[in-house]
Amino acid sequence: MATVDIDLPHVKDDDSHHHGPAKGLGRWLYTTNHKDIGSMYLIFSLCMFMIGGMMALVIRAELFQPGLQLVEPGFFNQMTTMHGLIMVFGAVMPAFVGLANWMVPLQIGAPDMALPRMNNWSFWILPFAFLILLSSLFMPGGGPNFGWTFYAPLSTTYAPDSVTFFIFGVHIMGASSIMGAINIIATILNMRAPGMTMMKLPLFVWTWLITAFLLIAVMPVLAGVVTMMLMDIHFGTSFFNAAGGGDPVLFQHIFWFFGHPEVYIMILPAFGIISEIIPTFARKRLFGYSSMVYAVASIALLSFVVWAHHMFTVGMPLVG
Amino acid sequence: MTKAMVLALSLFVLPAKADWQVNMTQGVTELSREIFDLHMLIFWICVVIGVAVFGVMFYSIFKHRKSKGAVAEHWHENTTVEVIWTVVPFVILISMAVPATATLINMYDTSEADVDIQVTGYQWKWRYQYLNEDIDFFSNLSTPRDEINNVQVKNSNYLLEVDKPLVIPVNKKVRFLITSNDVIHSWWVPNFAVKKDAIPGFVNESWVRVEEPGIYRGQCTELCGKEHGFMPIVVEVKSEADYARWVADQKAMKLISAGAASQNYAVADLIAKGEGVYNAACAGCHQVNGQGMPGAFPAITASAIATGPIQKHLDIVLNGKAGTAMQAFKQQLSAVDLAAVVTFQRNGLGNSVGDSIQPSAVQQ
Numbered sequence: 185m186a187t188v189d190i191d192l193p194h195v196k197d198d199d200s201h202h203h204g205p206a207k208g209l210g211r212w213l214y215t216t217n218h219k220d221i222g223s224m225y226l227i228f229s230l231c232m233f234m235i236g237g238m239m240a241l242v243i244r245a246e247l248f249q250p251g252l253q254l255v256e257p258g259f260f261n262q263m264t265t266m267h268g269l270i271m272v273f274g275a276v277m278p279a280f281v282g283l284a285n286w287m288v289p290l291q292i293g294a295p296d297m298a299l300p301r302m303n304n305w306s307f308w309i310l311p312f313a314f315l316i317l318l319s320s321l322f323m324p325g326g327g328p329n330f331g332w333t334f335y336a337p338l339s340t341t342y343a344p345d346s347v348t349f350f351i352f353g354v355h356i357m358g359a360s361s362i363m364g365a366i367n368i369i370a371t372i373l374n375m376r377a378p379g380m381t382m383m384k385l386p387l388f389v390w391t392w393l394i395t396a397f398l399l400i401a402v403m404p405v406l407a408g409v410v411t412m413m414l415m416d417i418h419f420g421t422s423f424f425n426a427a428g429g430g431d432p433v434l435f436q437h438i439f440w441f442f443g444h445p446e447v448y449i450m451i452l453p454a455f456g457i458i459s460e461i462i463p464t465f466a467r468k469r470l471f472g473y474s475s476m477v478y479a480v481a482s483i484a485l486l487s488f489v490v491w492a493h494h495m496f497t498v499g500m501p502l503v504g
Numbered sequence: 505m506t507k508a509m510v511l512a513l514s515l516f517v518l519p520a521k522a523d524w525q526v527n528m529t530q531g532v533t534e535l536s537r538e539i540f541d542l543h544m545l546i547f548w549i550c551v552v553i554g555v556a557v558f559g560v561m562f563y564s565i566f567k568h569r570k571s572k573g574a575v576a577e578h579w580h581e582n583t584t585v586e587v588i589w590t591v592v593p594f595v596i597l598i599s600m601a602v603p604a605t606a607t608l609i610n611m612y613d614t615s616e617a618d619v620d621i622q623v624t625g626y627q628w629k630w631r632y633q634y635l636n637e638d639i640d641f642f643s644n645l646s647t648p649r650d651e652i653n654n655v656q657v658k659n660s661n662y663l664l665e666v667d668k669p670l671v672i673p674v675n676k677k678v679r680f681l682i683t684s685n686d687v688i689h690s691w692w693v694p695n696f697a698v699k700k701d702a703i704p705g706f707v708n709e710s711w712v713r714v715e716e717p718g719i720y721r722g723q724c725t726e727l728c729g730k731e732h733g734f735m736p737i738v739v740e741v742k743s744e745a746d747y748a749r750w751v752a753d754q755k756a757m758k759l760i761s762a763g764a765a766s767q768n769y770a771v772a773d774l775i776a777k778g779e780g781v782y783n784a785a786c787a788g789c790h791q792v793n794g795q796g797m798p799g800a801f802p803a804i805t806a807s808a809i810a811t812g813p814i815q816k817h818l819d820i821v822l823n824g825k826a827g828t829a830m831q832a833f834k835q836q837l838s839a840v841d842l843a844a845v846v847t848f849q850r851n852g853l854g855n856s857v858g859d860s861i862q863p864s865a866v867q868q
Contacts, residue, residue, distance in 0.1 A: 250662060251654040258730045258797070325799020331727045337704065338687040338729060342627075342829050345799045426705020427826070432688060433703060468576035475586050497690055497701045497725075499682075499708035502612045 213308070216300035218285045221307050225282025228310060232274030235318070239267040261329040262321060268332025272450070273357045274314055280453040281306075281364045284392045288368060291386045293377025298370035306363035313356035320346035320353075333443070336424035336435040340416045347417065351410045358403040365399035368392055383474060390477050391456030394484045398445045398452075401488070406442040409435065433498055440491035448487045452480060529694050532716050532741075536697035538607050546600055553596075611697075614709040617679030619672060625682075625689030625702035625724065627829060628731035628788065631836075632670050635681075639754045642836050643668050644784065645734045652734075664721040669738035673747035674717045682708045685831065687729060693722035693737055701726055714741045729829075731788050765839035765863040771847065774860055778848025781841045786849075789829060794853030801829065805854040814859055818846050818866065839863040 205211045205220075212224060242263045246254050255263070285303065289296055297303045320327035325344035328334065339347060372385070372393045385393075412435075415421040422428025424435045463470040470476065492500060530540045568574035620635040626642070633640045646667045650656035659665075672678045682691050684702040692699040696712045714720075722737035742750060769777075783792060789801040796803035804810045809817050821842060824832035833842065843863040850857040 250658060252652055253654075257733065258800075261727070261730065261732070323799060325797060329730070335688055335726070338727065342687050342729060426703075432705065466576060467570075468578060469580045471580045472582075472586055473580070497699050499701060499703070499706070502609065 214304070216296070216304055218289050218297045218300070218303065221297075221303050222282045222285030222287075224307050225278045225285060225310075228307070229275050229279035229282060232270050232278070232314065236267050236270035236275055239263045239270070243267065258326060258329060261331075262327045265328045265331055265334075266317070266321065269317065269328070270314070272332065272446070273354075274310075276450045277361060278310060280392075280395070280450070281361075281368075283388075283453065283457075284364075284368050288371055288389055288392060289375070291389050292372060292375065292380055294371055294375035297367050298375055299367045302363050303367050306360045306367065309356050310360045313353045313360065316349050316356070317353035320349045323349070333439060334413075335439075336413060336416070336432050340413050340424055343417070348414065351414050354410045355407055358407045361399050361403050365396035365403075368396040369400075372396075383477070386456075387459035387470065387473070387476060387480075388453065388456035391452040391459075391480050394480050395449050395452045398449050398484055398487070402442040402445045402449075405438060406446075409438040409442065412438075433495075436495055436498060437491070440494045441488070443494060444491040445484070445487045448484055452484065455480060531695045531697050532714050532718070532720065533696055533712055534715070535607075535610060535712075536695065538610065539697045542603055542607050545603065549596065549600065611710075614679050614711045616677065617711060618676040619678045620681065621670070621672070621678060622681045622683070622707075623670075623691055623702065625684040625686075625691070625728065625735075626831060626836075627686050627729050628724075628735040629836075630666075630670075630689075630691070630735060630737060631685075634751075637751055637754075638758070639751065640835070641668050641754075643670060643738070645736060647734075649783075661721070663734065664723070664736045664738070666736060666738045669719070669740045671740045671742055671747065671750050672712075672714065673744050674714055674741050676744075677711055677713045680710045680712070682710060686829065688726050689724050689728045689735070690726035691722070691737060692725040693720055693739055695720040695722075696739075699725060717741045717743055717746075761838050761840075765867055768862055768864070769840070769843070771851075771860045774844045774847040775851050777840070778844035778846070779852060781837065781845040782848055782852075785833065785837060785841075786845065794849075794855075804849050810849045810853075810855055811857055814846070814850065814857075814861055817850065818842075818861060821846055822866075839866045842866045 205217070206214055212220065215221060215224075242255060243260065246252075246260055285297065288294075317327075323344075323346040325346060327344070327346055328339070328350045330339040330343060330347075334350075372389055376385075412421070412423040416423050416425060416430075422430040424430050424432050426432060459470055459476060528540060528543055530537055622631075622633040622635060624631040624633070629645070630643045631641070632643060643666045645663070646665045647659075647661075647663050648656060651658045651662060680691070680698070680700070682700045682702045683706060684704045686704060688704070689702040690699060691702055691710075693712075696714065698710045698712055700708045700710045702708070718741055720739045720741065722739070724732055724735045724737070726732075728735075786804075790796045790804050791801075794803060794805040809820055820830065822832060822834040824830045837845070840863045843861050843866045846866075847860040849855065850859060
């Protein structure tokens, strides 16, 4: 293979600026550096992974033998619910956003993310979302105990009072994800180095671009469904209350219209990572790059039309 | 070395084989066997695909490893291969969808049933109403609290036993109309291959034709709150003659309990009986000590209702409170039990109102 010599434009030493990052906590609080923010996302994700993991240990320790061993059934349900929510929204999703913050600018030759200050915000609202969510465990009646899929009416009429804090927490997480996704799309579409055409993008960048579109499409749906819950609980509506003319199954349709693409939000960036690692260690270019790009895009589109497979026992009609 | 490994492996494998059934059950109906066969067909297709894919992968990694001096080929497109590995899975999927759809159509065919039973999920028990007979009862967990709390040795049907099982006749098509009174539950009996959600305000249908008399057990499979793991399903399948006798017995028992309600009871007897009823029907939410769970379930001790006018207290027990977890117990408990539990709540759990109510008054 012929070696290619690239003439990089001479970068002038920028000695006239000696600001540097702020010192102490301010360095992390005010940072707009994509690597700093990426690191914070990754550390946050690790902390959440540990907290969610400890809840999993409580669950498994309780189930180690039959009979009530360590915790009450009500608290057990809070553990399963919080474990699911924390792992999905606190561990997996921020881990991938952190990796995207680190790698996307490097892989496309951009100096930073397109919207660095929004980047700072989209990270810094996350810890507060999870503080609100976790604090509900210490409220009267306990935290969310209705499973991470929070099916109505268990999560509305029959929920503990703290459900309102859960809803607020989900709203903030959703806002964070949407901001992160907008930033990634803006970066990939506008800030590629000269010559970095779309079909030359590394696959991790491609998978994240498609994931970001999925996020923008479905996070508002999640925000919508928790807002409908909020309305049912506090403002006398009956979206999910059959006694008031509503439909509990409507909740599941809306939830899984978010929930199934969410599965791909959590797996597509991992596909991208695998597609980077295997060619590297196999010492050859990825087989079928363009088909891989089209396949990822097709999976993303298909993920919007197959949510009913989460609802086989709901009693959907056989035809139509 | 290998001997030790085999021994170590057998430690894990042998007891597991003796105690556990890992695969799905074949069940006791024609439909459940059809579903089992479908499951096995798709399972073996998956095994073949898995062996083929992982086989190629492991072979490639092993055969072409760097330490063997493998040098990567540099071609990285092949349209023929890509078309083949897109078309083949498509064909496999379609060929699996055909038998799966046929089974699904069969599962949904609830027509021409011999017995119709309405199944209603409650937090946390099941109610069975026979639509063509005058039979209507609740089915509660009967595992003693001491077994759950590890005080007593657990029996072999731990958490899979109820006070009154559902009874159905053998070799008859039984249609279940499944709904719920509060949150979403799911009625699941593995041996019948029936799992259907019980949804408030909606009626789902399912059916079964059991071929062997016996006792079959299942559970609620949709998280429905605190006691979700404590509302099992037990179905007793009886021969046609035994079933007819059981139906007649149910009608006779109804007359006996009607007689019991017209008698007068001493207050002390009502309180004593009421404590048992309270622990079975109320303590799940309001707790054994009557303190409830702040933020979720109100206390009974010193509550405005349990220490206020007795008619209002009785009304909330009979009819429940709309929009909360408080159920209507009118249908669930007999007049004697209702009178006893209301009397107990007013004169126990730290309350001492001093009044009482008789079953005959409850009936009005």
